[in-house]
Every structure is written in structure tokens, then in C-alpha cells.
Amino acid sequence: MKVTVIGGTGLIGSQVVRLLTGAGHEAVPAALSTGVDLISGEGLDEAVEGADVVVNLSNSPTFDAASLDFFRTSMGNLLAAGEKAGVGHQVILSIVGVDKVPALDYYRAKALQEELLQQGPTPYSIVRATQFFEFMDAVLSWTSDAETVRLPATPVQPMAAADVAAAVAEVATGAPLRGIRNVAGPDVFRLDELGKVTLDAQGDGRPVVTDDQAGMFAAVEGDVLIGGPDAHLAPTHYRDWLQQAR
Template sequence: MKIVVIGGTGLIGSKVVTRLGEHGHQAVAAAPNTGVNTLTGEGVKEVLQGADVVIDVSNSPSFADDDVMKFFRTSTTNLLDAAGGAGVGHYVALSIVGTDRLPESGYFRAKVMQEELIKGSGLPYSLVHATQFFEFAGGIADSATTGSEVRLSGASVQPMAANDVAAAVGRAAAGAPSNGTVEVAGPEVFGLDQWIRTVLIARSDPREVVTDPQSRYFGAVLKLDSLLPGRDAQIAQTHLSEWLARQ
């Protein structure tokens, strides 16, 4: 199959392209640096010609509330229009476990809007909801840092490796459209504070992680289970200790 990966040169997208290619698919990486810009529409119709599947793993360059909403609304609308015109038979998008539970977060509101556009498009689709990536631990720490302290909630998380996220997205794309959502998560549950503390210690980062139940996670105060998947989630294999050992 010809499978176009939007955001195909990024962290997840590049891994998805590699995996699909290894399984015999014609995987095409599409991103602004390959001449495909979903915000302006440049190159979108052209790259989707003859595509069986489109995968959207793109992300907004800015997490400011208005910027991220504009990105996902414009990008997804352009992609859906082009995919429908090209006769694409399967639209796959990567999203986040817990999107509908955190309306305080502008980012999560934008992801909910993206999913609603896809569901209402009339195109066959599959949504993959993943938990936090191990690779994003540093960014989460930076977003919560004041001086030498990292203030984070103790809410539970079940993070996973980017390789495992890519594998889940690839499986969804190679299969039939589910017209629904699958959740994927790592094999271990941590407190958000505990997870980030473990990573910072492993990196000899001197910042102190302070547990603060009222600290905001991308604009939202977390409940204990806000970021946890349901019982039917697919569980990935890579443990945090294994991932850290490979860094």
C-alpha cells in the first residue's frame, strides 16, 4: 500500500515510515521540509494522489492555546479535504489518552476538535490514543520548572517509548479502519512526579522535583486518573529502565 505519513520526518513519523517500509509498504514522509505543508495546503493534494492510507502524526510548533487550535483546525481540514478528493480509504491519526478529560488545557481542547473533524468527515478512520512518550520527559520537566524546582502533580501516568507508539500507529494503518479509537500505553504506572524525577536523576539533572497536586499540566489540574488508559488498552513492552539504559 501507499501510505503517506504527515509529520513523517518527526520523532514518531520517521519511525512509522521506517517500520512500514520494512513491512513492504510504500511509506512516504510528508512534512514542510519535504514540500508538504498542511497549513498552507502546499503539496498536500499532490502527495496524496494514489494513497491508500494517510497517517497524521503532525504537531503544532506552538502550544499557545490559540496557535494550537488554529494549527489542528486548519491542518486537519486541509488534510481531510485532500484525502477525500484523492479517494484515500483510511485516515489514521495519533492523539492522546485522556483528551476529553482535560478541557482546561488548550492543547487537549485542540486535539478533541481534531478528532471531531475526523469523525465527522465521512472518511473511514482509526484513532490511536497514546500515553506520554518517554522522550517527552525533558519537555514536561522544562514546562514545569521555576528556578531549580520542577513542580509536578503526583497523578498517575503510564508512559511509553516512541518506538512502541510508532508500532501501534503502523499496526492501525496496515489494518482495516476501525472507525473508533484504540488506546496504547506503557507497561508501568508511575506518579507523574516520580517518572520525571527518575529521568532527571538518570540524566544527572540537578533540578529538584517537588510534588504539587495543584500544579498544572499544560494548563490543566490533573485528577489521579486523568492520564491513565482504560482496561482495554494495548500494553507496550518497553520498560522505563530499559529505555533509560539505551539513552
């Protein structure tokens, strides 16, 4: 099976390419660095030519309102190129709860990407994942200073990037879901609790102050970022991952 992986040089994409190649598939990474531009369309027809499956792991360069235009244009171009090439399965990676946080521009943009795929001409699959372990340092940096880290008590169920890649590779090599698969980590934390676990593991003595107005995830209400009863649970626990990362 030939699989074109858009964003195939990134954190998730490079692992998806490696997994697919190891399973005997022809996995072709496509990105700006390989001459493929989703916005202008340059190199896109060539990238998807002969592909049985296209996996779209591209991401907007910003998380603000401009991300809506990025996903609208990129998804439209990719669907058109895939239809022209006779691609039989389009897969995207999205976010658990993405349609339930309208206050976040980036989440609205990803929800738009899902809608465009669902309305498109090609059988599709959507893999919705929870937040990645690898992004926790960035989340801490948004609302921290030299003395404290401020985080809301938002419930989260994070997972390792390697487990996200495995879920994407599994879906890409199966029949189109024509729907959504939710994947999540094995443990639920409050975000402020997760921050404390992270700082403790790093030997960082700053206290975590619970502040429900702090950072991007303050806009999230309830437990919409939790995988839910139908979620496929990944095997890697955050504390184990932290220990291995050290």
C-alpha cells in the same frame, strides 16, 4: 500498499515510515520540508495522490489556543484532499484522555481534530497514546530551577516513541477501526515519582517537590491519562529505556 505519512520526518513519523517500508509498503513522508503545507494546502493533493492510507502525525507549532485553528484547518484540508484522491483510510495520532481535560487548550484542540475526523467522509482510525518517554526532560524543565524540580502527583503511564510508532504502523496497515485504540506503557507512575526516577538516572541531585499546581499537568484531574482496561500495553519499561539512553 501506499501510505502517505503527514509529519513523516518527525520523531514518530520517521519511525513509522521506516517500519512501513521495512514491511514492504510504499511509505511516503510528507512535511513542510518536502513541500507539503497543511494550512495553505500547498502540495497536499500531490502528497496524497494514489495513497491507500493517510497517516496524520502533524502537530501544532504551539500548545495554546492557536492550536485549535491549526487542527481545524489542517484536518479540514487533509480530509478534503483525501476524499478527492479516493483515500480509503485516514489515521491520526491523539492522546489518551484527550476529551477529559478541557482546561488545556491543546487537549481541546486534539479533541476537535478527532471530532472532525469522525465526522469526515473517510473510514478512519484514531490511535490515542500516553505521554512519550522522550518528552520527560521537557516536562521537568517547565517547573524547575537550579535547586528544585516541582511536579504534581498526576498519574501517568508513559511509553517509548518507538512503541507509539509501532502501534501507529500496525493500525495503518489494518482495516479502519472506525473508532479509537488506546496504547500505553507497561507501568503507571505518579508524575513526581517519574521525575525522581529520571533525575536519579541522570545523576541529578535536585529534589523533586510535589506541587499539585506546577506545570501543564496540574490541570489534569484523576487518572484520565492512564491507558485504562482496554489499552494495548507496549513492551518497553521506562527504567530500561533510561538505561539504554545512557
